[in-house]
Amino acid sequence: MKIGLDVMGGDFAPDATIQGAVLAREQISSNDRIFLFGPSDIIESKLKEIGADSTGFTIVHSPEIVGMGERPIKAFTQKPNSSIANGFKYLKSKEIDSFSSAGNSGAAMVGAMYSVNTIQGVIRPSTLGVIPRENGGMNIILDIGTNPDIKPDVLYQFAILGSLYSEYVLNVKNPKVGLLNIGEENEKGNLLCQSAFRLMKDSKDFNFFGNIESRELFSDKVDIFVCDGFTGNIVLKQIEAMYSIMLRRNLVDDYFSRFDYENYGGSPILGVNGSVVIGHGISNAKAIMNMILQSKQLHESGITKKIKRAMNKYTQSK
Amino acid sequence: MKIGLDVMGGDFAPDATIQGAVLAREQISSNDRIFLFGPSDIIESKLKEIGADSTGFTIVHSPEIVGMGERPIKAFTQKPNSSIANGFKYLKSKEIDSFSSAGNSGAAMVGAMYSVNTIQGVIRPSTLGVIPRENGGMNIILDIGTNPDIKPDVLYQFAILGSLYSEYVLNVKNPKVGLLNIGEENEKGNLLCQSAFRLMKDSKDFNFFGNIESRELFSDKVDIFVCDGFTGNIVLKQIEAMYSIMLRRNLVDDYFSRFDYENYGGSPILGVNGSVVIGHGISNAKAIMNMILQSKQLHESGITKKIKRAMNKYTQSK
Secondary structure: OEEEEEOOOOOOOOHHHHHHHHHHHHHOOOOOEEEEEEOHHHHHHHHHHOOOOOOOEEEEEOOEOOOOOOOHHHHHHHOOOEHHHHHHHHHHOOOOOEEEEOOOHHHHHHHHHHHHHEOOOOOOOEEEEEEEOOOOOEEEEEOOOOOOOOOHHHHHHHHHHHHHHHHHOOOOOOOEEEEEOOOOOOOOOOHHHHHHHHHHOOOOOOEEEEEEOHHHOOOOOOOEEEOOHHHHHHHHHHHHHHHHHHHHOOOOOOOHHHHOHHHOOEEEEEOEOOEEEEEOOOOOHHHHHHHHHHHHHHHHOOHHHHHHHHHHHHHHOO | OEEEEEOOOOOOOOHHHHHHHHHHHHHOOOOOEEEEEEOHHHHHHHHHHOOOOOOOEEEEEOOEOOOOOOOHHHHHHHOOOEHHHHHHHHHHOOOOOEEEEOOOHHHHHHHHHHHHHEOOOOOOOEEEEEEEOOOOOEEEEEOOOOOOOOOHHHHHHHHHHHHHHHHHOOOOOOOEEEEEOOOOOOOOOOHHHHHHHHHHOOOOOOEEEEEEOHHHOOOOOOOEEEOOHHHHHHHHHHHHHHHHHHHHOOOOOOOHHHHOHHHOOEEEEEOEOOEEEEEOOOOOHHHHHHHHHHHHHHHHHOHHHHHHHHHHHHHHOO
């Protein structure tokens, strides 16, 4: 497998990305290659600096840099030789099988949508987050920020995307979808949730549990929480905030230690024709390593094909 | 002062409410009276059962019961002799100065709006929640569920209501308002936040900080978080969920122990012509006591008058 990494993405790039790539290299088979996108002089000197063996790496010289504040579309059109633009070019031409970046996440989303493209039938691709369950295992929540304003049919599709991720990447059998809401009764919520509930309640495209409140985020009542990207982003950053206070106050036990983002890598982009993972801006080497391994796992799960098949069925049934 | 309590409201009523009233009675001046609304036979026997002195209490016989699942408006029209309907009748006629209930919160909101009425100029009254700051003091967040779908001008008014509460009830000088959002930059967020930001950014009606993320909910960057009632409800129930897991796992220290809802009583309804507090359904005696004391404090702060004055100024400036 050929695994792409944006060496210049993230607050601690290129040190953290190079170190993360070296750590990931140790975890994968010798048949796999990691493609490093970035300025070749920087990559080579960093690899040398940490005494890493460059076997198993392919460097794709990409001298231009996309900043965190840059407008995504502009970054792509004006910097075709940036690490992120080249990564998506390689992904599109299938010279790599997966690509991940901890850089400008808007640029990564735009890159994915305009290079490998959105899967036919998918209205909006989505990013997802994981939430450790108190009883073991992981819940997922989507969307987490890519789509702050959405229509009910988009939320419906998120339920399909999330179900496939839960089933084929997290290996949950017949995962349950909950509509994140402010009450459990059928008629509860804002207009979006009320409409989405009506669309979802008799769904044959996924296993719908019903409305579910945020007090159940850490329980095992459902496997997937669907919500608009505004709500999902608020939820995840709030978890991070409370976790970091607990960390500061020495209150983290074996359960809460599972909240450390480093263990998870990043968020896949679901609904595009390729395996793409967006990492946390503050990713350190361990987080980068996990992001790389996650992009590999995403590709190997065959989820893109599963989504294509599901969307085909969904489109035909409408 | 004459303080009203819905004896029949809450999951543990009437035991918890009567006990809470007796506890509150010990905290207030002998010139104050607590008006107990509910079936007089039940109230009298419960008071006798716990050996409480009935001096200082006025019982207002209200034999009808409004259930938690009942539709608010129906409950009022069909049960004019319920504890909650009678409470609001007394509040309207100024036979009591404040009223609180841990019962059907929808019915309490409807009761407030149709008895004492919304303050002129207020588009939608709001309920608020408190969030303990790590550095001491309290943040507030509004709305927390009453208004799941709102327009930007309603959010603007929540900033006024919240500022007055923070200043006159919590004694914060020149409190800062943050617009709860998924990014700090000006153009971030969903359509509601983007429009609200434009309305708020040059406001002279309150001290606007700007956009603020949920990772700052426990910090002292702002004093007031404004958001739609859907988002606020998700935020508060998520805090409760994480707190209760911490409690279960013995991870609560001096800071997190301040998350115990029992200490706060309930949520005031801001924007109506009277001092009304809605309690948590699961309120125990201590929570009821604090709800009663909070409704007293709300009345004494004179916030209703402050809101009237502010809304008058706001309406004239438009």
